[in-house]
Amino acid sequence: MAEPVSSLGTRLRRGPLGAAGGRVDLARAERAVGELLSALGVDGGRGALAGTPARVARMYAELLAPGPFTPTTFPNEGEGDLVVVRDIAFASLCEHHLLPFSGIAHVGYLPGERIVGLSKIARAVEWCSRRLQVQERLTAEIADWMEGTLAPRGVGVVLRATHLCMTVRGVRQPGATTTTTAFRGALAGNVERRGEFLAEVA
Ligand code: ZN
Numbered sequence: 014m015a016e017p018v019s020s021l022g023t024r025l026r027r028g029p030l031g032a033a034g035g036r037v038d039l040a041r042a043e044r045a046v047g048e049l050l051s052a053l054g055v056d057g058g059r060g061a062l063a064g065t066p067a068r069v070a071r072m073y074a075e076l077l078a079p080g081p082f083t084p085t086t087f088p089n090e091g092e093g094d095l096v097v098v099r100d101i102a103f104a105s106l107c108e109h110h111l112l113p114f115s116g117i118a119h120v121g122y123l124p125g126e127r128i129v130g131l132s133k134i135a136r137a138v139e140w141c142s143r144r145l146q147v148q149e150r151l152t153a154e155i156a157d158w159m160e161g162t163l164a165p166r167g168v169g170v171v172l173r174a175t176h177l178c179m180t181v182r183g184v185r186q187p188g189a190t191t192t193t194t195a196f197r198g199a200l201a202g203n204v205e206r207r208g209e210f211l212a213e214v215a
Contacts, residue, residue, distance in 0.1 A: 089127060
């Protein structure tokens with residue numbers, strides 16, 4: 014990764030305003046969706062489709078704007094054994110086709126000095142998902158968020174997802190799932206620790 018983890022953590026915590034880091038212009042997006050429909054030979058401005066450009070614009074704005082998220086962390090008073098939150102449902106948008114990919118995330122960490130509320134880990138997954146993504150980068154960004162926020166001794170992230178761009182177009186492989194992993198610290202370097210995490214999420 015070209016960017017140091019600490020700076021990435023800071024950038025992720027600050028959060029982009031939209032997918033391109035700019036302000037969302039709903040009226041312009043609505044016009045663009047209308048134009049797209051016209052270019053595809055669909056009259057999007059009439060009848061049942063009258064409200065479609067505005068709805069699509071709002072939908073993309075929602076999917077691409079992660080919103081503010083600054084979780085509170087707490088001092089770790091325990092032994093620091095492996096913490097795993099599994100089966101976190103997520104949905105994101107493929108940056109190549111603007112089609113959703115969705116599935117489940119498993120996130121584990123070996124606490125260092127700080128811990129975080131478990132629901133905040135699910136929020137972090139959602140927050141990293143709300144932008145144009147590829148699954149590999151989303152997996153890495155969740156791991157980097159954990160590292161940048163908690164400075165844990167290790168992080169493991171596993172994502173399993175189905176991509177609409179694979180199931181409804183192109184190779185048309187319904188049911189095909191993609192698994193991606195990211196490991197940091199002790200979970201990257203210590204085979205036994207990593208095995209412990211993978212057994213938890215199997
Ligand atoms: Zn795609």
